[in-house]
Every structure is written in structure tokens, then in C-alpha cells.
Amino acid sequence: MAAPTEQPHEPLIADRFDDVDSAISVPTTTAGLISLRSSIWQFQEENGRTYHAMSSGRRLGLSPKIEGPTKRVLDAGTGTGIWAIENLEPGGYLEMQDLTHPLGCDDGTMPDHLELCRLGHLCIEASKKAGRPIDVAPKYKTFLKKAGFVDIVEKRFKWPLNEWPKDAHYKEIGAWSFENLNTGLEGLLLALFTRFLGWTREEVFIFCSATRKQLQDRRIHAYIPLYVVYGRKPGDRDDLGDDRGF
Numbered sequence: 001m002a003a004p005t006e007q008p009h010e011p012l013i014a015d016r017f018d019d020v021d022s023a024i025s026v027p028t029t030t031a032g033l034i035s036l037r038s039s040i041w042q043f044q045e046e047n048g049r050t051y052h053a054m055s056s057g058r059r060l061g062l063s064p065k066i067e068g069p070t071k072r073v074l075d076a077g078t079g080t081g082i083w084a085i086e087n088l089e090p091g092g093y094l095e096m097q098d099l100t101h102p103l104g105c106d107d108g109t110m111p112d113h114l115e116l117c118r119l120g121h122l123c124i125e126a127s128k129k130a131g132r133p134i135d136v137a138p139k140y141k142t143f144l145k146k147a148g149f150v151d152i153v154e155k156r157f158k159w160p161l162n163e164w165p166k167d168a169h170y171k172e173i174g175a176w177s178f179e180n181l182n183t184g185l186e187g188l189l190l191a192l193f194t195r196f197l198g199w200t201r202e203e204v205f206i207f208c209s210a211t212r213k214q215l216q217d218r219r220i221h222a223y224i225p226l227y228v229v230y231g232r233k234p235g236d237r238d239d240l241g242d243d244r245g246f
Helices: 031-039 082-087 115-129 137-146 168-196 201-215
Strands: 044-046 049-051 093-099 150-160 222-232
Touching (some): 093 137, 137 222
Antiparallel strands (some): 093 222, 150 222
């Protein structure tokens, strides 16, 4: 049978800020984000040469390592992945990592009327009309099962939208999430909303302005749901006569 779904971790604990600072998230103007950017340049050094940090033992995926040398590893960020399913060797792992909408909040600090809350629902509506649904990550486990994969595992995570969490790890993730959305909000929404929701350019800019103010508010404890799903393509000797994952 496929492995059971791993439930999301407990709600993140929010940090406590001064009243003056709580409504403002400013990672782009602090040394914090500068230090995050500096981490990009951390390489593994060997024999006077530098190598990508992933070569130093860090894992970019969660699927189990196969015993013995790995033949091929492919990291792709586009497409449906159908070609990977069809060309993967027996015994190989396929892992899919993806964000999904709507945005989440566990403590009621993101009410429905906020633009930040409406953002995810509008993106779902527009992407569906575009024929490119943006909320399919929760179905990845089912996709792998129907494709005949075994030992399927689904893990769920939460990516904060700014530095509101108390935990340093999630605070760092929140700083990156804020930077990505704060600087790219119009680029993400302009074509999507004007082409498929019938909005005007001005309406999108007004919506983005309101969303950006709420995105900066550390009293709003919102996050992006993240799914990681992986499974193994059967065909090894251990799978002969086994119907796991079907």
C-alpha cells in the first residue's frame, strides 16, 4: 500500500513585536536579507576549486537515496512531468514539489475580506479559466498512485509570507517569501487577472497595492501551503507480484 499522508506540522508560533513594528515587515531594508543573499555564495571548496553546495551532502529532495551510485538526477521546474513518469527507470524515484492556493492561516488573523486572502482564490479562478490550474498539488499523490508508483509519500509544509514566525528557520523562509512576492506581485497577477478575469490594468495595480500593505503586516500570520510527494517506479525484484500503490 502507499505510505499514509504525513499531516502538516503544528501551527507555527508567531513572534512578538513592538506595537510600532508589528504592522511592518521590512526584510528588504534590514541586514537580514543581505545575509540571506550572501548565503547564495556559500560553496564547497576543494583543491582550490569551488563546487555547488549541493555537492557537499545537502539534499534538495526528500525521496530516499538509492543504495549505490546514483546514475542520473534531473531537476526540472516546468511541464507536467509526464515525460519523467514515462522515461524513469524501474526502481527510480519521482519527486514533485509544488506550492498551492489558497493561502493558509491557522489563527484567524487573515479574514476573508482581506485582499491577501482573496489573492489565492482569484488565482485559482483565473488559472482554471486559463486551462493551467494552480491548485493541483494536493492531487499529486493520486497521480502517482494511478501511474502505478509504489512507496508513495506525501509531506506538507508551510511557507510564511513574511517574518512573523518566532522560529528562526521559518522567519528566514518568510523573509524570502516576502521578497519574492513584494517585488513581483504585479508580474504575477497583471496578465492573469486582465486576460482571464476581465480586470483593468488599474484595478490590478490597486489590488496589488492593498495586498502589498497586508503582506507587510506581521500581525497577519499567513503562509503558502507546500506539498512534496515522491514515489518509486516498480520493476525491481522486490516488486514482482506486488500490487502496492495500485
